[in-house]
Amino acid sequence: MANNYNNNNVRIDPATGLRIINFSAGPGLMPVSVLAEAGQSMASFSQGHGLMELSHRGKAFEAVLAETEADFRQLLAIPDGYSVLFMQGGATLQFSTVALNLVGADADAKCDYIVTGAWSAKAAEEAERLLGKGRVNVVVSTKKSKHNGDVPALDQWKFSQKQAYVFYCDNETVHGVEFGNKFPFDAIPSNVPLICDMSSNILSGPIDVSKYGLIFAGAQKNMGPAGVTVVIIRDDLLSPSRKCATQPIPQLLDYNTYSTSQSMYNTPPTFPIYMCGLVFKWLKTEIGGLDQMSAINTAKSSALYNAIDGSNGFYVCPVNKAYRSRMNVCFLVNPKSPDAAALEKRFLAEAEAKGMVQLAGHRSVGGVRASLYNAMTLENVQILIAFMKEFQARV
Amino acid sequence: MANNYNNNNVRIDPATGLRIINFSAGPGLMPVSVLAEAGQSMASFSQGHGLMELSHRGKAFEAVLAETEADFRQLLAIPDGYSVLFMQGGATLQFSTVALNLVGADADAKCDYIVTGAWSAKAAEEAERLLGKGRVNVVVSTKKSKHNGDVPALDQWKFSQKQAYVFYCDNETVHGVEFGNKFPFDAIPSNVPLICDMSSNILSGPIDVSKYGLIFAGAQKNMGPAGVTVVIIRDDLLSPSRKCATQPIPQLLDYNTYSTSQSMYNTPPTFPIYMCGLVFKWLKTEIGGLDQMSAINTAKSSALYNAIDGSNGFYVCPVNKAYRSRMNVCFLVNPKSPDAAALEKRFLAEAEAKGMVQLAGHRSVGGVRASLYNAMTLENVQILIAFMKEFQARV
Structure with a gap:
């Protein structure tokens, strides 16, 4: 091996x-090995047709989707009570989606952002642009030290009194800064959803999914090709009460659209999903x-x-x-x-x-x-x- | 040939x-022939790497993107003054995107929808959900005749007095109804943008792009794999004055985000774009x-x-x-x-x-x-x- x-x-x-x-x-x-298998199935996956020519509602692709999700759940030991969604738009679209889906109806609650690099900074900016300044709080920022990983001690973090959610980026690709198991999970009250951008380190090692409300990751680092975004969401966060009360959410930015349709409300990015499935198999069988x-x-x-x-x-x-x-x-x-x-x-x-x-x-x-x-x-x-x-x- | x-x-x-x-x-x-070429380039496209392993900011992919756009422009004879954008989310996300980007600041102007099947009906519903009932007008609907193509005579169409835009779906995939060159282009005032969903018939024949303000199409019928959406937009429609004034637009739902970054604000779906490029080459060379x-x-x-x-x-x-x-x-x-x-x-x-x-x-x-x-x-x-x-x- x-x-x-x-x-x-x-x-x-x-x-x-x-x-x-x-x-x-x-x-x-x-x-x-993944590329070799994908190259072969390009022209012939089922009945003499390539994977990308198959209807997303046909048996062959439905089996691919189910197996991809099952392998992903097994690799990360995702507990019951979490849904896995296959979306599009990359982590950047999730910056908008998280804000609109999870800010909640309570106008006093704030969205807490932990900023340790370019991506968490962008996420906080987009939330503020969509929700207004009053709804976003930067708990801590390493901007002054040029995001060099000099994360202040926890007693200097300024959490909001009333928190809609806490957001952080586990691995900052631009600055080379990673929390991993050093993230202060105990500082997040159990009733506050912890939201994490894991685009660039998901599947790099085991994590405890139960600590999170929502994890998202664009595929193009550790999972597959650009064009699919994987979301793990705790089911209670799908409640309408979590959503933005001041503006409607575009249908394909609403997590419920995906959870109620097994990510098949409209045509999903079938080939990128299939590629992720091959990578998951590689992780299971070739890596172990x-x-x-x-x-x-x-x-x-x-x-x-x-x-x-x-x-x-x-x-x-x-x-x-x-x-x-x-x-x-x-x-x-x-x-x-x-x-x-x-x-x-x-x-x-x-x-x-x-x-x-x-x-x-x-x-x-x-x-x-x-x-x-x-x-x-x-x-x-x-x-x-x-x-x-x-x-x-x-x- | x-x-x-x-x-x-x-x-x-x-x-x-x-x-x-x-x-x-x-x-x-x-x-x-497209699948055969794609299968080969899966494992080796540039420097011993597959297309989907290449940075979107590297020379190899930038050349693919430029050539794909150029071939698309040539095939459809797209005039100067139009931008071509590569987005994600399929036609369904465009139903939201069109409404938010083009409703405009004038609260009296309405978005006019021509409903001849399941997809144009969904587009009108989503616009109404996002913008409110007062902003959407159904000009004509064939719902009563089960979308069987019994399109009423033009004198029965009820256009709004003040139009933000006119929307129609050129080919209704579910009902098998197509306008093509029978669409009454002359009924649309020249200062009103005509918006068209061409997901299922784009590139099936020549069109006159100059008649349109915006055309969009999910790739997975006539262009390539699911996971990329192509948008043709007349540049004056990128003006901020066209946008929704009552709610902010998520960054990746704003056409300007794509037009100012050559569709590279974040990682585009590189492999689906590449596949579209191969199909465009096939149309040019094998079909003619x-x-x-x-x-x-x-x-x-x-x-x-x-x-x-x-x-x-x-x-x-x-x-x-x-x-x-x-x-x-x-x-x-x-x-x-x-x-x-x-x-x-x-x-x-x-x-x-x-x-x-x-x-x-x-x-x-x-x-x-x-x-x-x-x-x-x-x-x-x-x-x-x-x-x-x-x-x-x-x-």
Whole structure:
């Protein structure tokens, strides 16, 4: 199993013969075995037809949908009393959807946002734009420290007196900041729904779904192709009393539309859902489940962070060690050097010439970012580390 | 070219050896050559990676997006001054989006809906739910005649005095009713935007885009897989003055969000967009453009309607001849017979046993429905006609 996993993501550029390692922050790498199976079923999945040519109301796709949901529930050990919805629009549309569906009728209750990076900041902005300033409270923000993971101590967090919900983003893809099990779950009263954007770390390891009211994730990091968004919602949050009382919710932004129709109110994105199903099977059978996936992810990110921290300051990760992401490892190349900008450029160009692509940090922050989603192998991370050492020794 | 097209959609069920003809109303049939190319690029499109693994901000996908839009513009001869947007959520989400983006600030202006089937009825309902009863006017409705295409004469249409826009659905998939060039374009004042849902007949033939303010279409009939929605919008309709003044628009439901970001505000559904691009190439090169496509579509639907009308009442199409759809041919099996229900069931079962699948009408109306989207060949329609004649002679 482990050997198979270690070797199945070797990619050769047919044009150059170069081995390519794709560190894209998303859409991200997918397992080779998943792509091979999907390629075959493209033209022939059922009765000589490809998956994407089949009616969503036919038996073949209904079976795919049911199995995809069942595997997802099994992987995350989702308890009874939660619904799984397949939506569209990515995490960004969920920023609007969460606000409209969960602000509730009580005009005194506020939506509490924990801001630790670009995505939670955007979520809070969109909620404020839709609901009005008075309804949104930023509990804590790391904006002043450029979202470097210096999360203030809990006694400095300013929760609202009356909370509609508490929102956070578990892994901030742009800044490389991750809560994981360090999130202060005990600070959230049990009657307040905890809402989490897990777009970039879902399925990277086990979580306790029962701590959440709602979890959402765009597929294109750890699950499948762009075009499907998976939502896990505790059923009591589907109550009309949770919804915005001041404006109607567009039908396809209402979670109830999906929960009452098994995500089939209108045509769902059938092929992206099918691809997620293949990835779930890969996690179950080739990886062996989320405990194993988590161990692999820790091994990958630890190896890279150790290389950065052991470089005598040549490579610097600006993120507080307590909140460093396992998925997106951000670092700078010799930032104290007067030639830092040129060095970073050279690092990225030389890495690319060796086949290590998509290593540039998000355009809003710069630097280097290696995204190590589930399909990235430890072997490929070690190739990056070897290059980093060789580059440091040479320049 | 024509021979190639006639022969390239032969599908054999590998399990039974049976030739399968898929009349699904959507997601629909796709050209075999498109699926073959997509299957290959699944695992290797650029640098040894599949299309869906590539960053949407990388050069490879940006080139796909640009070429897809350019081919679409060329096929439909879209004039300057119109933007093409790639969205998500299907036509159903557009029912909400159109209302919120185009109702305008003038509280006296009404949104005029022309209702000729299930989809335009849903669009009007959603606009009314979002905007309030006072803002929506049903100009004309064929509901009383069960949406059978008995469209009243134009002098009975009740347009509003002050119109925010006029909405219609060009092809009603459930009822098999199509306007096409019979739509009374001259009845729409030039300063009133004409909005059209073309989900199930876009690219079935040439249209004059300049007559429209906005056209939208879910991809899964004539363009590609479910998961992408294409919008053509005249740029003046992007003005803030057109938008709903009484409630904020969720960011990803605002057309401006897409027009100012080349549909890349957040991650677009990259693979579904790529598939549309392959279908556009197929239309250009294998079919030869929309004039040729239109001729093929007329040949297919005419052959089937002629068979129905020439059956001495054994097969009956309930749709007014003037508004029969080229895409979705609905008919009943010997409806005057006391055994009509049993006969229809037998017809569908025997057709399926011969490999002609997905012929049952929409669950809300029953009957038989043969969807003849662009990828359906004349040869396959003739196989259905031959079966219909044989069935009639035998029972």
